Structures are given as C-alpha cells and as structure tokens.
Amino acid sequence: GEDVEQSLFLSVREGDSSVINCTYTDSSSTYLYWYKQEPGAGLQLLTYIFSNMDMKQDQRLTVLLNKKDKHLSLRIADTQTGDSAIYFCAESIASGTYKYIFGTGTRLKVLA
Amino acid sequence: NAGVTQTPKFQVLKTGQSMTLQCAQDMNHNSMYWYRQDPGMGLRLIYYSASEGTTDKGEVPNGYNVSRLNKREFSLRLESAAPSQTSVYFCASSQINQPQHFGDGTRLSIL
Numbered sequence: 741g742e743d744v745e746q747s748l749f750l751s752v753r754e755g756d757s758s759v760i761n762c763t764y765t766d767s768s769s770t771y772l773y774w775y776k777q778e779p780g781a782g783l784q785l786l787t788y789i790f791s792n793m794d795m796k797q798d799q800r801l802t803v804l805l806n807k808k809d810k811h812l813s814l815r816i817a818d819t820q821t822g823d824s825a826i827y828f829c830a831e832s833i834a835s836g837t838y839k840y841i842f843g844t845g846t847r848l849k850v851l852a
Numbered sequence: 853n854a855g856v857t858q859t860p861k862f863q864v865l866k867t868g869q870s871m872t873l874q875c876a877q878d879m880n881h882n883s884m885y886w887y888r889q890d891p892g893m894g895l896r897l898i899y900y901s902a903s904e905g906t907t908d909k910g911e912v913p914n915g916y917n918v919s920r921l922n923k924r925e926f927s928l929r930l931e932s933a934a935p936s937q938t939s940v941y942f943c944a945s946s947q948i949n950q951p952q953h954f955g956d957g958t959r960l961s962i963l
Contacts (some may be wrong), residue, residue: 775954
C-alpha cells in the first residue's frame with residue numbers, strides 16, 4: 741500500500757543546516773511536497789517537486805529526490821529559530837482521482 | 853487573500869451532541885478535503901470532494917458526513933459526537949494534482 745515515512749524528531753543548532761528525510765513507497769507519485777506546520781496553525785506549503793526532477797532550490801530550501809530509492813529530503817540552510825516547526829512530506833498519486841499521502845511529520849527543534 | 857477559511861476555530865462538545873464544521877475556499881479550486889490530525893498519526897483523510905456535486909470516503913469516514921454545498925463550501929458533520937473524535941480537523945482545497953492549501957484548523961474536544 742501507499743506509505744510515507746519520516747523520522748519523528750530532529751534537533752539542530754541555529755546557523756547549521758537541517759536535513760529532513762522522507763521515504764515513500766508508491767512509484768506512481770506525480771508530485772512530492774514539503775509542508776511546514778507551526779504550533780496552532782494549519783499546514784503551509786513550503787515547496788514541491790515534480791517526480792521527474794531530482795533537485796529544486798528555493799532560497800534557503802533545497803529539495804533532493806532520489807526516485808530509484810524513493811527518498812526525498814529537505815535541506816534548510818542557515819537554520820533559524822523561526823524554522824522550529826513540524827515538517828510534513830507528502831506525495832500525490834494518480835489513482836483514479838488523485839490521492840495525497842502524508843507522512844507523520846518531523847518535529848524540528850532549533851537550539852539557540 | 854483569505855484562502856481556506858474554517859469555522860469555528862475551537863469547539864467543546866458533550867458525547868452525543870451534533871455539530872457541523874464549515875469550510876470555504878476562495879481560490880476557485882475544484883477539489884476539497886477534510887482531514888483529522890492526531891498526535892503521532894499525521895493527517896488522515898476523512899472525506900473528499902473531487903468536484904462540485906461529488907463526495908467520496910477517505911481513510912476514516914465512520915461517524916462523519918459531508919456536504920459539498922457549492923464549489924466554495926464543503927462542510928463536515930458529526931451526527932453523534934464520541935470522545936474518539938477529539939482531534940484537530942483541517943480542510944484543504946486544490947486543483948487536481950496540484951498542492952493542497954490548508955485552513956488553520958478546528959480544535960474539537962468531546963467530553
């Protein structure tokens with residue numbers, strides 16, 4: 741079945757780079773997404789990548805996709821305390837109507 | 853610049869009470885979704901509406917009903933609330949195979 745897995749926690753020091761990893765099982769994914777959730781708020785779209793790309797860069801964010809290993813990562817350069825949040829990986833799958841599968845989220849804690 | 857608007861933001865119910873969670877989007881999206889978020893379980897899809905006039909069950913539909921009132925609005929109804937339905941509920945909308953946009957959520961407690 742379809743599944744998206746992430747580690748639960750990550751702790752980094754302010755100014756360091758953060759790398760959040762995600763693995764997925766369905767090879768028919770079309771897009772892969774990263775969302776950020778701050779306390780008490782909804783999910784905010786950070787970035788997304790088409791499944792035939794292997795990298796996308798957007799300011800401090802770099803997304804790497806290894807389609808062979810079904811592995812997605814989000815790198816945040818120069819991590820700030822404001823980056824502390826839960827990060828969700830998600831994929832959309834063409835399956836009749838499109839489906840979206842979310843991971844359980846990685847809680848990033850940035851230490852000053 | 854509203855995006856997806858959910859009401860109410862917070863609600864406390866007693867077991868057996870009913871209520872409707874409202875969701876409206878102003879992005880002219882065809883598809884709308886209801887999720888629940890519980891600790892350690894990520895987002896689970898309750899119901900979705902691929903387009904106006906259609907609704908389908910998601911992963912955890914039991915105890916819920918939905919109505920796609922028009923293209924903008926998609927409501928979620930709990931007919932007889934149970935403590936297991938204590939959760940944070942998110943509405944989302946999208947065009948097909950495009951990123952979903954989320955509301956700020958409704959925090960629902962059932963005593």
